[in-house]
Amino acid sequence: MPQTSLTTPFHNYVPKAAESYCVELWQQYGFRLKLANHRQSKWGDYRYRKLASGQEQYQISVNRTLPAEAFLLTYLHEVAHLIAFQKHGFRIRPHGAEWKSCFRKLLQPVLTQPMVSEEVLLPLQHYACNPKATVHADAHLLQALLREKSLDSNVTLASVAEREEFVFQGRKFLKEKVRRTRALCREVASGKRYTIALSAYVEEANSTIAAS
Template sequence: MTNILQKYIAEKAIPLVIYLINEHKVNLKIVHQRQTKHGDFRTLPDGRTQITVNNNLNKHQFLLTLVHEIAHHVTHKKFGRVQPHGKEWKTIFQHLMLPFLQPEIYPPKILPYLANYLKNPKASTDADVNLSLALREGMAESGKSFIFEIPNECIFQYKNTLYKRGVKRRTRYECLNLSNNRVYLFNQNVEVLYIEQ
Protein backbone atom coordinates (compact mmCIF):
# COMPACT_ATOMS: atom_id res chain seq x y z
CA MET A 1 0.00 0.00 0.00
CA THR A 2 2.86 2.40 0.86
CA ASN A 3 4.37 2.03 -2.63
CA ILE A 4 1.06 2.90 -4.28
CA LEU A 5 0.34 5.86 -1.99
CA GLN A 6 3.81 7.38 -2.57
CA LYS A 7 2.72 8.23 -6.09
CA TYR A 8 -0.42 10.07 -4.92
CA ILE A 9 0.21 11.79 -1.56
CA ALA A 10 2.99 13.52 0.39
CA GLU A 11 5.34 11.06 2.11
CA LYS A 12 4.61 12.49 5.59
CA ALA A 13 0.89 11.77 5.08
CA ILE A 14 1.32 8.07 4.23
CA PRO A 15 1.40 6.65 7.82
CA LEU A 16 -1.72 8.66 8.74
CA VAL A 17 -3.56 7.53 5.60
CA ILE A 18 -2.60 3.87 6.11
CA TYR A 19 -3.86 4.14 9.69
CA LEU A 20 -7.22 5.53 8.47
CA ILE A 21 -7.54 2.87 5.76
CA ASN A 22 -6.82 0.03 8.23
CA GLU A 23 -8.79 1.49 11.14
CA HIS A 24 -11.93 2.01 9.07
CA LYS A 25 -11.47 -0.99 6.74
CA VAL A 26 -11.55 1.20 3.65
CA ASN A 27 -11.75 -0.43 0.22
CA LEU A 28 -9.86 2.12 -1.92
CA LYS A 29 -9.85 2.07 -5.72
CA ILE A 30 -7.85 4.60 -7.75
CA VAL A 31 -9.61 5.29 -11.05
CA HIS A 32 -9.17 7.25 -14.28
CA GLN A 33 -10.25 10.90 -14.35
CA ARG A 34 -13.97 11.63 -14.27
CA GLN A 35 -15.25 14.99 -15.48
CA THR A 36 -17.87 15.50 -12.78
CA LYS A 37 -16.12 14.39 -9.59
CA HIS A 38 -12.74 13.88 -7.93
CA GLY A 39 -13.85 10.91 -5.84
CA ASP A 40 -16.84 9.09 -4.42
CA PHE A 41 -18.08 6.77 -1.70
CA ARG A 42 -20.65 4.06 -2.34
CA THR A 43 -22.20 0.99 -0.77
CA LEU A 44 -21.90 -2.02 -3.07
CA PRO A 45 -24.80 -4.51 -3.58
CA ASP A 46 -23.09 -7.05 -1.29
CA GLY A 47 -23.02 -4.50 1.56
CA ARG A 48 -19.31 -3.66 1.31
CA THR A 49 -18.33 -0.04 0.79
CA GLN A 50 -15.92 1.39 -1.76
CA ILE A 51 -14.07 4.67 -2.12
CA THR A 52 -12.76 5.80 -5.49
CA VAL A 53 -10.37 8.69 -6.15
CA ASN A 54 -9.28 10.03 -9.54
CA ASN A 55 -5.69 9.24 -10.51
CA ASN A 56 -5.06 12.61 -12.20
CA LEU A 57 -5.21 14.74 -9.03
CA ASN A 58 -2.07 16.32 -7.65
CA LYS A 59 -0.87 15.15 -4.22
CA HIS A 60 -2.68 17.92 -2.32
CA GLN A 61 -6.00 17.37 -4.11
CA PHE A 62 -5.73 13.58 -3.88
CA LEU A 63 -5.21 13.60 -0.10
CA LEU A 64 -8.05 16.03 0.54
CA THR A 65 -10.39 14.03 -1.72
CA LEU A 66 -9.41 10.74 -0.08
CA VAL A 67 -10.04 12.05 3.45
CA HIS A 68 -13.33 13.63 2.23
CA GLU A 69 -14.47 10.19 1.04
CA ILE A 70 -13.19 8.38 4.15
CA ALA A 71 -15.32 10.86 6.13
CA HIS A 72 -18.36 9.68 4.12
CA HIS A 73 -17.43 6.08 4.94
CA VAL A 74 -17.05 6.78 8.69
CA THR A 75 -20.28 8.84 8.75
CA HIS A 76 -22.14 5.99 7.03
CA LYS A 77 -20.81 3.41 9.53
CA LYS A 78 -21.56 5.62 12.54
CA PHE A 79 -24.89 7.22 11.62
CA GLY A 80 -26.35 5.25 8.70
CA ARG A 81 -28.33 7.36 6.24
CA VAL A 82 -27.88 11.07 6.92
CA GLN A 83 -27.42 14.14 4.70
CA PRO A 84 -24.33 13.43 2.53
CA HIS A 85 -22.62 16.70 3.51
CA GLY A 86 -24.59 17.43 6.67
CA LYS A 87 -23.36 18.28 10.15
CA GLU A 88 -22.33 14.68 10.96
CA TRP A 89 -20.10 14.44 7.89
CA LYS A 90 -18.66 17.95 8.44
CA THR A 91 -17.65 17.12 12.02
CA ILE A 92 -16.04 13.82 11.04
CA PHE A 93 -14.27 15.35 8.02
CA GLN A 94 -12.86 18.18 10.16
CA HIS A 95 -11.68 15.66 12.77
CA LEU A 96 -10.04 13.40 10.17
CA MET A 97 -8.32 16.29 8.34
CA LEU A 98 -6.85 17.94 11.45
CA PRO A 99 -3.70 15.74 11.65
CA PHE A 100 -2.89 16.57 8.01
CA LEU A 101 -2.79 20.35 8.58
CA GLN A 102 0.97 20.59 8.84
CA PRO A 103 3.55 22.24 6.56
CA GLU A 104 5.28 18.92 5.83
CA ILE A 105 2.06 17.75 4.15
CA TYR A 106 0.39 20.93 2.86
CA PRO A 107 2.62 23.87 1.84
CA PRO A 108 2.24 27.11 3.86
CA LYS A 109 0.64 28.82 0.83
CA ILE A 110 -2.22 26.26 0.92
CA LEU A 111 -2.68 25.85 4.70
CA PRO A 112 -4.59 29.11 5.42
CA TYR A 113 -7.10 28.41 2.62
CA LEU A 114 -7.49 24.81 3.75
CA ALA A 115 -8.00 25.83 7.40
CA ASN A 116 -10.61 28.39 6.34
CA TYR A 117 -12.43 25.83 4.14
CA LEU A 118 -12.53 23.31 7.00
CA LYS A 119 -14.45 25.74 9.24
CA ASN A 120 -17.53 24.84 7.19
CA PRO A 121 -16.56 22.33 4.47
CA LYS A 122 -18.68 22.17 1.32
CA ALA A 123 -19.59 19.20 -0.86
CA SER A 124 -16.79 20.10 -3.27
CA THR A 125 -13.47 21.82 -2.73
CA ASP A 126 -14.05 23.49 -6.10
CA ALA A 127 -16.85 25.51 -4.44
CA ASP A 128 -14.14 27.36 -2.49
CA VAL A 129 -12.43 29.30 -5.27
CA ASN A 130 -9.39 30.35 -3.21
CA LEU A 131 -8.72 26.83 -1.97
CA SER A 132 -9.31 25.34 -5.42
CA LEU A 133 -6.79 27.70 -7.02
CA ALA A 134 -4.26 27.15 -4.20
CA LEU A 135 -4.56 23.36 -4.53
CA ARG A 136 -3.94 23.62 -8.27
CA GLU A 137 -1.09 26.06 -7.61
CA GLY A 138 -2.84 28.60 -9.80
CA MET A 139 -2.40 26.50 -12.92
CA ALA A 140 -5.13 25.13 -15.15
CA GLU A 141 -4.83 21.76 -16.87
CA SER A 142 -2.54 21.77 -19.88
CA GLY A 143 -4.15 23.58 -22.82
CA LYS A 144 -6.95 25.05 -20.70
CA SER A 145 -7.60 28.36 -18.97
CA PHE A 146 -9.57 29.43 -15.93
CA ILE A 147 -12.69 31.49 -16.66
CA PHE A 148 -11.16 34.53 -14.94
CA GLU A 149 -8.25 34.40 -17.42
CA ILE A 150 -10.56 34.62 -20.46
CA PRO A 151 -11.01 38.22 -21.69
CA ASN A 152 -14.51 39.67 -21.51
CA GLU A 153 -16.68 39.01 -24.61
CA CYS A 154 -14.35 36.22 -25.77
CA ILE A 155 -15.41 32.71 -26.75
CA PHE A 156 -14.54 29.55 -24.86
CA GLN A 157 -15.58 25.92 -25.00
CA TYR A 158 -16.88 24.00 -21.99
CA LYS A 159 -18.13 20.41 -22.31
CA ASN A 160 -18.34 20.67 -26.14
CA THR A 161 -20.46 23.84 -25.99
CA LEU A 162 -19.36 27.35 -26.96
CA TYR A 163 -19.90 30.29 -24.59
CA LYS A 164 -19.12 33.99 -24.61
CA ARG A 165 -17.69 35.26 -21.34
CA GLY A 166 -19.60 38.15 -19.80
CA VAL A 167 -19.31 40.31 -16.71
CA LYS A 168 -18.44 39.14 -13.24
CA ARG A 169 -21.13 39.19 -10.59
CA ARG A 170 -20.00 38.90 -6.98
CA THR A 171 -18.10 35.64 -7.33
CA ARG A 172 -19.16 34.16 -10.68
CA TYR A 173 -19.13 35.12 -14.35
CA GLU A 174 -22.18 35.44 -16.60
CA CYS A 175 -21.53 33.41 -19.74
CA LEU A 176 -23.76 33.27 -22.80
CA ASN A 177 -24.37 29.80 -24.22
CA LEU A 178 -24.06 30.36 -27.99
CA SER A 179 -26.27 27.41 -28.92
CA ASN A 180 -29.36 28.31 -26.85
CA ASN A 181 -28.74 32.01 -26.04
CA ARG A 182 -29.16 31.43 -22.30
CA VAL A 183 -26.89 32.96 -19.67
CA TYR A 184 -25.18 30.61 -17.22
CA LEU A 185 -23.10 31.45 -14.15
CA PHE A 186 -19.59 29.98 -13.95
CA ASN A 187 -17.28 29.88 -10.95
CA GLN A 188 -14.09 31.73 -11.76
CA ASN A 189 -11.97 28.59 -11.24
CA VAL A 190 -13.75 26.48 -13.90
CA GLU A 191 -11.27 25.23 -16.51
CA VAL A 192 -12.25 25.87 -20.12
CA LEU A 193 -10.77 25.83 -23.60
CA TYR A 194 -10.15 29.40 -24.79
CA ILE A 195 -11.00 29.85 -28.48
CA GLU A 196 -8.58 32.35 -30.03
CA GLN A 197 -10.40 34.95 -32.11
Protein backbone atom coordinates (compact mmCIF):
# COMPACT_ATOMS: atom_id res chain seq x y z
CA MET A 1 0.00 0.00 0.00
CA PRO A 2 1.26 3.55 -0.67
CA GLN A 3 2.70 5.65 2.12
CA THR A 4 0.40 8.35 3.51
CA SER A 5 1.35 11.87 4.50
CA LEU A 6 0.41 13.66 7.69
CA THR A 7 -2.09 15.74 5.73
CA THR A 8 -4.50 12.94 4.79
CA PRO A 9 -8.05 13.41 6.13
CA PHE A 10 -7.70 10.11 8.00
CA HIS A 11 -4.70 11.07 10.08
CA ASN A 12 -5.57 10.68 13.79
CA TYR A 13 -9.06 9.43 12.91
CA VAL A 14 -8.31 5.76 12.07
CA PRO A 15 -5.71 3.34 13.46
CA LYS A 16 -2.30 4.16 11.97
CA ALA A 17 -2.08 0.72 10.34
CA ALA A 18 -5.32 1.41 8.43
CA GLU A 19 -4.57 4.92 7.17
CA SER A 20 -3.04 3.88 3.84
CA TYR A 21 -5.94 1.52 3.16
CA CYS A 22 -8.49 4.27 3.82
CA VAL A 23 -6.65 6.69 1.52
CA GLU A 24 -6.44 4.04 -1.20
CA LEU A 25 -10.24 3.54 -1.17
CA TRP A 26 -10.85 7.30 -1.13
CA GLN A 27 -8.64 7.79 -4.17
CA GLN A 28 -9.99 4.75 -6.01
CA TYR A 29 -13.69 5.61 -5.73
CA GLY A 30 -13.43 9.40 -5.87
CA PHE A 31 -16.04 10.38 -3.29
CA ARG A 32 -16.27 13.48 -1.12
CA LEU A 33 -15.36 12.73 2.49
CA LYS A 34 -17.07 14.77 5.18
CA LEU A 35 -15.90 14.69 8.80
CA ALA A 36 -19.11 15.36 10.70
CA ASN A 37 -19.63 16.57 14.24
CA HIS A 38 -21.17 14.23 16.79
CA ARG A 39 -24.61 12.95 15.72
CA GLN A 40 -26.80 11.03 18.14
CA SER A 41 -28.78 9.37 15.37
CA LYS A 42 -25.95 7.89 13.30
CA TRP A 43 -22.22 7.35 13.03
CA GLY A 44 -22.00 7.88 9.27
CA ASP A 45 -23.90 7.96 6.00
CA TYR A 46 -23.56 7.63 2.22
CA ARG A 47 -25.26 9.99 -0.22
CA TYR A 48 -25.56 10.02 -3.99
CA ARG A 49 -26.98 12.66 -6.27
CA LYS A 50 -27.00 13.38 -9.98
CA LEU A 51 -26.60 17.00 -11.00
CA ALA A 52 -28.50 18.71 -13.81
CA SER A 53 -25.27 18.56 -15.80
CA GLY A 54 -25.38 14.77 -15.57
CA GLN A 55 -22.39 14.61 -13.24
CA GLU A 56 -22.65 12.07 -10.44
CA GLN A 57 -21.60 13.01 -6.92
CA TYR A 58 -20.85 10.63 -4.06
CA GLN A 59 -20.41 11.68 -0.44
CA ILE A 60 -19.49 9.70 2.66
CA SER A 61 -19.63 11.27 6.11
CA VAL A 62 -18.30 9.86 9.37
CA ASN A 63 -18.55 11.35 12.86
CA ARG A 64 -15.17 12.83 13.73
CA THR A 65 -15.80 12.14 17.44
CA LEU A 66 -15.71 8.34 17.06
CA PRO A 67 -12.88 6.24 18.48
CA ALA A 68 -10.40 5.28 15.74
CA GLU A 69 -11.56 1.69 15.27
CA ALA A 70 -15.23 2.71 15.24
CA PHE A 71 -14.40 5.41 12.68
CA LEU A 72 -12.65 2.82 10.49
CA LEU A 73 -15.56 0.36 10.51
CA THR A 74 -18.11 3.11 9.90
CA TYR A 75 -16.05 4.39 6.99
CA LEU A 76 -15.83 0.92 5.41
CA HIS A 77 -19.56 0.37 6.02
CA GLU A 78 -20.35 3.48 3.99
CA VAL A 79 -17.79 2.72 1.25
CA ALA A 80 -19.52 -0.67 0.88
CA HIS A 81 -22.79 1.19 0.18
CA LEU A 82 -21.06 3.18 -2.58
CA ILE A 83 -19.53 0.09 -4.19
CA ALA A 84 -22.80 -1.85 -4.01
CA PHE A 85 -24.61 1.05 -5.67
CA GLN A 86 -22.02 1.35 -8.43
CA LYS A 87 -22.26 -2.38 -9.13
CA HIS A 88 -26.01 -2.93 -8.78
CA GLY A 89 -27.78 0.44 -8.89
CA PHE A 90 -30.88 1.34 -6.90
CA ARG A 91 -32.64 -2.03 -7.13
CA ILE A 92 -31.08 -3.55 -4.02
CA ARG A 93 -31.91 -3.49 -0.33
CA PRO A 94 -29.73 -1.02 1.67
CA HIS A 95 -28.18 -3.79 3.78
CA GLY A 96 -28.97 -6.77 1.59
CA ALA A 97 -26.77 -9.49 0.14
CA GLU A 98 -24.99 -7.12 -2.26
CA TRP A 99 -23.95 -4.71 0.50
CA LYS A 100 -22.93 -7.57 2.79
CA SER A 101 -20.70 -9.02 0.08
CA CYS A 102 -19.01 -5.66 -0.54
CA PHE A 103 -18.54 -5.00 3.19
CA ARG A 104 -17.05 -8.45 3.85
CA LYS A 105 -14.55 -7.89 1.04
CA LEU A 106 -13.56 -4.50 2.44
CA LEU A 107 -13.11 -6.02 5.91
CA GLN A 108 -10.68 -8.72 4.76
CA PRO A 109 -7.53 -6.55 4.91
CA VAL A 110 -8.60 -5.30 8.35
CA LEU A 111 -8.90 -8.89 9.59
CA THR A 112 -5.77 -10.29 7.99
CA GLN A 113 -3.16 -7.52 8.45
CA PRO A 114 -4.55 -6.79 11.13
CA MET A 115 -5.43 -3.09 11.42
CA VAL A 116 -7.29 -3.18 14.74
CA SER A 117 -6.54 -4.24 18.29
CA GLU A 118 -6.98 -7.79 19.49
CA GLU A 119 -9.95 -6.67 21.61
CA VAL A 120 -11.79 -5.56 18.47
CA LEU A 121 -10.41 -8.21 16.12
CA LEU A 122 -12.07 -11.18 17.83
CA PRO A 123 -15.69 -9.88 17.83
CA LEU A 124 -15.11 -8.34 14.40
CA GLN A 125 -14.23 -11.74 12.93
CA HIS A 126 -17.59 -13.05 14.13
CA TYR A 127 -19.46 -9.95 12.92
CA ALA A 128 -17.84 -10.12 9.47
CA CYS A 129 -19.39 -13.53 8.78
CA ASN A 130 -22.81 -11.88 8.45
CA PRO A 131 -22.60 -8.08 8.83
CA LYS A 132 -25.66 -6.37 10.25
CA ALA A 133 -27.04 -2.95 9.32
CA THR A 134 -25.33 -1.51 12.40
CA VAL A 135 -22.62 -2.65 14.81
CA HIS A 136 -25.10 -1.84 17.57
CA ALA A 137 -26.71 -5.18 16.78
CA ASP A 138 -23.56 -6.88 18.08
CA ALA A 139 -23.12 -6.03 21.76
CA HIS A 140 -19.62 -7.56 22.04
CA LEU A 141 -18.26 -5.63 19.05
CA LEU A 142 -19.91 -2.39 20.17
CA GLN A 143 -18.43 -2.72 23.66
CA ALA A 144 -14.97 -3.35 22.21
CA LEU A 145 -15.20 -0.38 19.85
CA LEU A 146 -16.25 2.03 22.60
CA ARG A 147 -14.02 0.72 25.37
CA GLU A 148 -11.67 3.71 25.20
CA LYS A 149 -14.25 6.42 24.61
CA SER A 150 -13.49 9.18 27.09
CA LEU A 151 -16.69 11.18 27.50
CA ASP A 152 -18.50 12.40 30.58
CA SER A 153 -21.13 9.85 29.59
CA ASN A 154 -19.49 6.82 27.98
CA VAL A 155 -22.42 4.39 28.09
CA THR A 156 -24.53 3.93 24.97
CA LEU A 157 -28.22 3.08 25.07
CA ALA A 158 -27.35 -0.19 23.29
CA SER A 159 -25.62 -1.39 26.47
CA VAL A 160 -28.63 -0.64 28.68
CA ALA A 161 -30.85 -3.68 29.28
CA GLU A 162 -34.57 -3.61 28.55
CA ARG A 163 -36.70 -2.62 31.57
CA GLU A 164 -33.73 -0.65 32.92
CA GLU A 165 -33.65 3.07 33.69
CA PHE A 166 -31.13 5.54 32.29
CA VAL A 167 -30.63 9.30 32.11
CA PHE A 168 -30.58 11.06 28.73
CA GLN A 169 -30.19 14.83 28.34
CA GLY A 170 -30.96 15.29 32.04
CA ARG A 171 -34.21 13.27 31.98
CA LYS A 172 -34.83 9.78 33.32
CA PHE A 173 -36.18 7.12 30.94
CA LEU A 174 -37.07 3.45 30.95
CA LYS A 175 -35.85 1.39 28.01
CA GLU A 176 -38.81 -0.69 26.85
CA LYS A 177 -38.16 -2.29 23.46
CA VAL A 178 -35.43 -2.33 20.82
CA ARG A 179 -36.44 -1.51 17.24
CA ARG A 180 -33.47 -2.16 14.98
CA THR A 181 -31.19 0.91 15.48
CA ARG A 182 -33.45 2.69 17.99
CA ALA A 183 -35.23 1.86 21.22
CA LEU A 184 -38.73 2.70 22.42
CA CYS A 185 -38.31 4.46 25.76
CA ARG A 186 -40.72 5.91 28.32
CA GLU A 187 -39.92 9.10 30.18
CA VAL A 188 -40.41 8.30 33.85
CA ALA A 189 -41.76 11.71 34.93
CA SER A 190 -44.30 12.25 32.14
CA GLY A 191 -45.03 8.72 30.96
CA LYS A 192 -44.51 9.86 27.35
CA ARG A 193 -42.80 7.49 24.93
CA TYR A 194 -39.92 8.37 22.61
CA THR A 195 -37.60 6.50 20.26
CA ILE A 196 -33.91 7.10 20.96
CA ALA A 197 -30.94 5.96 18.89
CA LEU A 198 -29.05 3.01 20.34
CA SER A 199 -25.83 4.92 19.65
CA ALA A 200 -26.88 7.77 21.98
CA TYR A 201 -24.64 8.29 25.01
CA VAL A 202 -26.56 8.02 28.26
CA GLU A 203 -25.93 7.89 31.99
CA GLU A 204 -26.70 4.90 34.14
CA ALA A 205 -29.51 5.38 36.65
CA ASN A 206 -28.55 2.29 38.68
CA SER A 207 -32.16 1.21 39.18
CA THR A 208 -34.92 -0.71 37.41
CA ILE A 209 -38.70 -0.45 37.18
CA ALA A 210 -41.10 -3.36 37.26
CA ALA A 211 -43.05 -4.02 34.09
CA SER A 212 -46.40 -2.25 33.97
